[in-house]
Amino acid sequence: MEIIAKIPYVIVNRKIEDNTQLHKEEEHKITLSCERVVTSFDSFLLEEVLDISFRFFSSEEMGLLYLHTTKGMYSYTVKTSPQHFIEQFKQMK
Incomplete structure (x- = not known):
């Protein structure tokens, strides 16, 4: 599976401990190949x-x-411009 493009996305987990709300960001990747788009949880x-x-x-x-x-x-929070990722996808379609 040749990777054409990839982009990082974040998932923010929130929980309350001792009456304080805590935020934890997890970074994942969306990968574009010739056959599929793959995230950490979906393909x-x-x-x-x-x-x-x-x-x-x-x-x-x-x-x-x-x-x-x-x-x-499906929506994904990204912190960088996805322009290159989107252009690569559109070229393949």
Whole structure:
């Protein structure tokens, strides 16, 4: 499986201990290959991914990357611009 592009995404886990809310970020990767898009928890064949879009939610490049698939829409919080990842996907489609 040749990797065409990859981008890191974060999952924020929140829990309350001793009346204090704690935040812990876990970093994962989304990988694009010739056959599929793979995350830490899901795997989609390329023909199952209809589109990929991105929306900023702060003044930085942080935002939500959306995978529009035949199984539904999946969102991932990214801290870097996904432009290269999206361009590579669109070239393959």
